[in-house]
Amino acid sequence: MLVWQLDDVAWGDLGPEWGPSSPAWLILAVASLLAAFALSTVRWRTVLAPLATPPRFARMFSHFLAGQFVSNVLPTSFGGDVVRIARLGSDLRDPAPAFASVTIERLTGWLVLPLLTLTALAFQPSLRDLGSATTTAVAAAVVTLLALMVILGAAANRRWTANAVAATGGKRWLAAIHLGVDALRRSPRHAITVILVGLAFQSLQCVAVWATAQAIGVQQVTLGAALAFFPAAAIMQNAPIGIGGLGIREGAFVLFFGALGASDASAITLGLAVYLLTVLTSALGAPAFAFGGPSARNLQTLDLSQPDRTS
Numbered sequence: 001m002l003v004w005q006l007d008d009v010a011w012g013d014l015g016p017e018w019g020p021s022s023p024a025w026l027i028l029a030v031a032s033l034l035a036a037f038a039l040s041t042v043r044w045r046t047v048l049a050p051l052a053t054p055p056r057f058a059r060m061f062s063h064f065l066a067g068q069f070v071s072n073v074l075p076t077s078f079g080g081d082v083v084r085i086a087r088l089g090s091d092l093r094d095p096a097p098a099f100a101s102v103t104i105e106r107l108t109g110w111l112v113l114p115l116l117t118l119t120a121l122a123f124q125p126s127l128r129d130l131g132s133a134t135t136t137a138v139a140a141a142v143v144t145l146l147a148l149m150v151i152l153g154a155a156a157n158r159r160w161t162a163n164a165v166a167a168t169g170g171k172r173w174l175a176a177i178h179l180g181v182d183a184l185r186r187s188p189r190h191a192i193t194v195i196l197v198g199l200a201f202q203s204l205q206c207v208a209v210w211a212t213a214q215a216i217g218v219q220q221v222t223l224g225a226a227l228a229f230f231p232a233a234a235i236m237q238n239a240p241i242g243i244g245g246l247g248i249r250e251g252a253f254v255l256f257f258g259a260l261g262a263s264d265a266s267a268i269t270l271g272l273a274v275y276l277l278t279v280l281t282s283a284l285g286a287p288a289f290a291f292g293g294p295s296a297r298n299l300q301t302l303d304l305s306q307p308d309r310t311s
Contacts, residue, residue: 021214029212070082
């Protein structure tokens with residue numbers, strides 16, 4: 001639909017412009033994504049620490065990779081979180097802290113992504129006067145921060161502590177947020193670490209986008225531009241529309257990087273290239289998804305008789 005709607009883009013226009021240094025840039029992009037996966041696991045373990053004793057890093061990294069495989073390779077956008085919650089809940093023999101840790105780990109992106117965009121724009125005056133591109137990036141950041149405040153405000157009520165087990169649906173989600181935030185509030189060291197690791201994780205994602213752009217010849221995308229605009233694009237692509245943000249991410253790249261002089265075709269190509277690299281790195285989680293499930297012993301001890309606790 002995006003290609004059809006843009007008069008100056010035809011299917012034949014899409015495609016990378018390879019250069020002698022392209023392999024090195026692609027290696028950097030893949031390495032950045034894998035390092036980001038490891039940092040995201042560190043963030044997840046840090047969120048879990050005030051709630052329960054975390055499994056060893058290798059075990060949680062296996063769960064994370066399995067989730068990445070489900071979310072990015074299979075046709076779903078949230079199934080990976082279900083896998084992570086189910087497997088961690090089995091390890092802990094209690095699904096409540098598993099659900100809370102994944103929920104809070106996801107929610108930290110609602111703080112980190114806007115912070116990256118607003119900070120990068122603040123330190124780069126040349127990016128603050130790009131018309132609709134700048135306005136859209138700022139609007140995405142501000143709306144996300146406001147939504148985060150509303151959610152945290154709704155989840156702050158102490159009644160969620162008593163209702164955490166019995167809650168279902170959206171109420172259970174709010175109860176999980178309350179449980180996680182309350183635990184982090186009592187452990188400021190963990191809370192600060194979660195934010196710092198989250199910033200490093202998302203920064204590495206931006207490095208991967210920048211490296212991919214250099215690999216395929218989109219020279220207009222500097223590291224500073226990636227730090228300013230990719231977080232806003234990530235906010236937009238996480239909307240529950242389509243599969244893997246396809247189309248939304250590419251449209252955002254056309255808006256943001258087109259304002260820097262990149263052609264529509266090259267911006268779309270960059271979006272597809274980033275998506276394909278994400279799929280390829282996430283495919284490394286296939287063995288973890290196939291063989292890293294809960295042990296029979298854990299399945300026997302996990303109480304699955306209460307649907308409200310495991311939904």
